[in-house]
Amino acid sequence: MKFNWKQFGIALCLFLAGYLTFNSKLFAQTLEKPKVSIAVGGKNLLYYLPLTVAEQLGYFKDEGLQVEISDFAGGAKALQALIGGSADVVSGAFEHTISMQAKNQIITAFVLQGRAPQIVMAVSNKTMPHYKTIADLKGKKIGVTAPGSSTSMMSNFVLAKGGLKPTDVSYIGVGASAGALSALRSGQIDAIANLDPLITMLQQKNEIRIISDTRTLKETNAIFGGPMPAATLYASADFIKKYPNTTQALTNAMVRALRWLQKAAPEDIVKAVPESYLLGDRPLYIAAFTKVREAISPDGKFPEGGAVTALHTLESFDPTLADKKIDLSTTYTNAFVDKADQKYK
Incomplete structure (x- = not known):
């Protein structure tokens, strides 16, 4: 009896199709x-x-x-x-x-x-060219991605280390891209707490002065006192x-x-x-x-x-x-x- 390779191939394909379908369903059920x-x-x-x-x-x-x-x-x-x-x-x-x-x-x-x-807090070189200490931020507007977000928490921590309370500043939600750039460049905010790639862009264009940076493990441990x-x-x-x-x-x-x-x-x-x-x-x-x-x-x-x-x-x-x-x-x-x-x- 001659072996029919064509029929074998069809049978194998049907078997594999059924096997894969069964296993995909089994996987989905998990x-x-x-x-x-x-x-x-x-x-x-x-x-x-x-x-x-x-x-x-x-x-x-x-x-x-x-x-x-x-x-x-x-x-x-x-x-x-x-x-x-x-x-x-x-x-x-x-x-x-x-x-x-x-x-x-x-x-x-x-x-x-x-x-x-990875959050960086910086002051605007446009509105605060003579910034010296955290105390200079009292009464200022700080741009964060959104009030209550990790950027505002980071800002609160930096302020606390400088003797200021969250209520000593005004937080403004500016997002993490075009809105943040516009707010800083138009002078709507005096400082910013944001992340990369936005921060690196502002750095390269010399539009900000960094006062706190948590992009590296060393600086993070130094600022927070641990991981x-x-x-x-x-x-x-x-x-x-x-x-x-x-x-x-x-x-x-x-x-x-x-x-x-x-x-x-x-x-x-x-x-x-x-x-x-x-x-x-x-x-x-x-x-x-x-x-x-x-x-x-x-x-x-x-x-x-x-x-x-x-x-x-x-x-x-x-x-x-x-x-x-x-x-x-x-x-x-x-x-x-x-x-x-x-x-x-």
Whole structure:
């Protein structure tokens, strides 16, 4: 009997099609919530570069996820989306997990994107050419991405170290791109707390004078007195408990992005991000990335003592935290990252 290769080929294709369909369905069933909405405040910022890499390189899709990312003017707005129920997860600052627990809402960060805040506070050379000390900021207008965001928290901390209270200045939300540039250049604000690539652009054009810089680990430790966790993915404790496999898939994608970033050349970064992120100046973007590269977490893990540093930082300018019992063990977890590290050794 002659072997029919044609029939065998057809049978094999049908088998593989059925096998793959079965496994894709099985895979989808393991994800309790394959469609996930993520809110972020200033997606174009290098602060959130790991999120962009995970999206642009298809890492979320590889995990079986359909991720929809909504961009807001600042982290506080992204947090509001989570609290309001229009977002499942936030790509935002770790400090929010502490500030929300003080309001009796348990939010847990499950993967770390940045091990330094990358936030820079600077004064305008146009409106404050004779700036000398923090005290000179009293009564001035400070531009932040959004009131209540990590940029305003950073500003509050810098002010506190200089003897000023948050109420001694006026905070104005200016976003993280064109709005911030316009506000500074038109003289609407006297100082700014923002991130790269915006800050590097203002530096190169000599439009600002930096008074506090957290783009490097050394300067971050010097300013805060210890490791300071920055950008994270966080969600309500209820979401993580209800959707552990989905949370794991999100973590897997982010850890994979973080590992890619450790090896990627600056030119690779430029190719991976949307053209609009480059502000029309590729060398500028590369220069900015070089300045913040070490601030990006290499593995997604929260450092020991980081939560304590963040709490002490918030307490320095927020007296309402003094009588609050904050359980730092619920503000973050490394459990999902530990599993992701096993997958992407």
